[in-house]
Amino acid sequence: MAKLLTVVGVLFALHMASSSKLVCHMTNWAQYRPSNAKFTPENIDPFLCTHIIYSLASINSFNQISAIEWNDEQQYSRLQTLKKVNPELQTLLSVGGTVYGVSPFIAMVSTPESRSAFIKSAIRYLRTHSFDGLNLAWEYPAHNGSPEQDRTRFTLLIQELSKAFENEARENRKTQLLLSASVAANLATIDRAYEVENISSHLDFINVLTFDFHGHWEAATGHNSPLYHSSSDFGSYVHHNINSSVSYWLQLGAPAEKLLLGFPTYGRTFRLAGAANGLGAPSTGAADAGPYTRTAGFWSYYEICEFISSATVEWISEQDVPYATYGSAWVGYDDRRSFSSKVQWLTASGLGGAHVWTLDLDDFTGSFCSTGSYPLINHLRMSMGFGPKPTTTPAPTTTRDPLADFCRGRPDGLYENVSDKGSYFQCFQGITYLHRCQPGLVYWDSCKCCNWP
Template sequence: LHLFHTKTSFIIMYIDSASTKLVCYFTNWSQYRPSSGKFTSGNVDPFLCTHVIYTMATVGPDHQIATVEWNDEIMYKNLNNLKNVNPVMKTLLSVGGVDSFRFIDMVANAANRATFIHSALLFVRTHNFDGLDLAWDYPGHNGSNAEDKQRFTALIQELRAAIEQEALDTKKTPLLLSAKVAALRSVIDIAYEVREISRYLDFISIMTYDYHGSWEKVTGHNSPLFKSYLDKGSHMYHNIDASVSYWISNGAPAEKLLLGFPLYGRTFLLSSTETALGAPANGPAAAGPYTREAGYWSYYEICSFVSMAKVGWIDEQSVPYATQGNVWLGYDNKESYSAKVHWLNSMNLGGASVWTLDLDDFQGQFCSDGAYPLVNHLRNSLGKQAVLI
């Protein structure tokens, strides 16, 4: 039970599962979406998530952490000022993403890593973050060599040591250290020393989405809970159950793992009259008017489509899909979120991570279901509710 006071009222926050995290990412590029799709740190609800992760910072050519957008520091301040409203909320700064190639030179030797670590700890303290999130997509991939698997472990180990020393020196609470990691075992094997990095990280957000998309020739769901009867070969592992189980079998403690919940769906253009899972497809549907990326629709864009589409349910994967004309959409809704929460509880996972807040109906303008309908449902399903008195 947490009781704290704002200027106008008291808020009582009940947390039924104290160990359960709800970690919510949001992106600094969502500020460029048009009209009602525009999202800034001012749109964050400070009572919605246990942890909010600002995405993204990058690694500069001098191996130091660096901003990306012109107004990042303004948005840092606006986000972290929300802790004056809810002191329980934690914030982290994520580094990596599309600029992940910059990790390659930074991790190459101990001196470069030390430069980054010193700059990163100073940076997150200066801007009042509670921790750092590593989002390298991925060690051993995209120009990264095989040795970077071990160098990533070294970076994490050295970060942990520096964090503990900094806390001793400053007498402050130690900074949090997390990572956003791959879900496919073919990537995991090349990228991570799972047992070693898990030892030094506070929590690990598995990207349990993007299992299927318009790059494939048949329809498949973005984030299925289990495999389908159609899955053969390596596709047998393109599901949440397989991914999380693989992380655990390789030595990751279940309580440090967070299940990734996407707030978007992926589309296909059907190339025949078939509409079921595994139907022939050829490319993506048109981009949504706000996210403006072919094959990728935010939940608030999905609401408009689903209201006019034929909605189905994939029983063996516990996820919905929708079709209209030649468009096939695999997405998540409250029912699939509930199924995934039930499963993550059965696995004793540490909680959930959300990609991303700016893709939910954050202002309640599209889905006629209030602000943040999916994340609020996820929060309540995890056993967390805030009560205003």
């Protein structure tokens, strides 16, 4: 018998997808943010994502993986305890960054011996700290002081890691470690940095960094993570968007099922130069740093929530993303509506799922945006077709409720509740779930979302 379940909060979704991965990054520097913005592994919902990538570890002068923060190993342990709550959760350690402005990958990949030392170190380190895999975050081979030969050396590193992971699992009768990489979205960078077909076949999944397409380093406003190009784009900028980037990875031979679309939980800000305040308006740098992230040109979603409470919000219909302005400040960001559009796109493209940068930039406590904890990522999860989380509890009933059978025989998806406009049904595997809109909002079946009456 189907069960009628109740969940409180604003939840939005469009078409359900069959993508299997929702990979969420967390950063070890978010622990230093003030007040409610401080983030530690205890803030993670263990059922929110399928994989969590801990950022960031580095590589020392002996070609060994090394921790960066003083308490990284303590944080590893606290992260792994989440698996006791959700045994299906998988964790990866991301390695990258720079040492004195130079990527440690450059020296490490330079010889077979140095790569071998790193690989042995990686296996030992991952097993010691109970990680399920390794994520390579090199920005980028053959760039920023990295010689052209590093394009091929990066391929060799991935091939050698994959083979070593396979051998180690067989010899020790353990589950094989996962191997992923975070890769560029800019077309020119892709051409110079990667032998796409050669690396794709050896990676379990590929995190395409489909954000930072525009930012305060430019002289005009542009969106951080647009789905498509706009009429204000020119020259190579017509390719600074998700559609162009991911399509190019596919064109070069990357399997769609291994590509994960990047979803940012932050926006990029600009300082307007004059009265013009639309897309492509002249700008003179970054808006003021946010009070919690304290980084010029960069606001977390929870900081954006506070900004848009008094700002003017506009939708860029060409690119399926929003921006907001107040005074001379301009921010291009993502919301639940734009996430829904991107989920539709990744579903139509047959991609393997999504990766989120980051957990700690969403409103993880629910104290800023008044829409519950992790409003963006929870919406992304639901939009991708994942079932309700185990924390959902059955509504008490003493007699059979006819609504409990609403989803029997219906396809998975969202449906209006004609008897209560402030709620709606989610059908998942024949089970009926009742979701309630935020007070004052009603469900609109035309957009599969909660909105004002």
